[in-house]
Amino acid sequence: MKKLLKNFIKTDGDNNVLELQLNVLVFQQGEFFVSLCPSLNLSSYGDSVQDAKDGFDEVMKSYIEDCTKDGSLHKDLMKLGWTFFSKQTKVIPPAQVELDIPGGALKKQFNENWTVPSC
Numbered sequence: 001m002k003k004l005l006k007n008f009i010k011t012d013g014d015n016n017v018l019e020l021q022l023n024v025l026v027f028q029q030g031e032f033f034v035s036l037c038p039s040l041n042l043s044s045y046g047d048s049v050q051d052a053k054d055g056f057d058e059v060m061k062s063y064i065e066d067c068t069k070d071g072s073l074h075k076d077l078m079k080l081g082w083t084f085f086s087k088q089t090k091v092i093p094p095a096q097v098e099l100d101i102p103g104g105a106l107k108k109q110f111n112e113n114w115t116v117p118s119c
Contacts, residue, residue, distance in 0.1 A: 026052050026108040
């Protein structure tokens with residue numbers, strides 16, 4: 001099954017805060033459930049769909065903390081293909097990511113919303 005993913009980032013207009021909406025997939029791989037956010041290249045896994053989602057929340061929290069601590073979020077997003085325009089008021093995600101997930105393996109698709117300091 002091919003899925004097209006959409007993501008976006010908004011700013012507060014003063015370049016203080018980024019609002020990220022990220023598409024996350026949870027699919028079964030063997031006996032584990034994997035949560036994956038392709039636009040950030042972040043993933044986690046667990047014994048259930050909920051465990052995989054909870055694990056992703058922890059990974060995302062650590063990612064944001066690390067990027068905030070060393071001021072690397074903007075640079076990291078650009079390396080991942082995100083494009084920032086004039087004073088970061090408009091941010092374009094990487095080209096849509098197309099994944100080839102075997103039929104029946106996709107268990108859940110959801111959006112994660114995060115508000116983080118701009119860095």
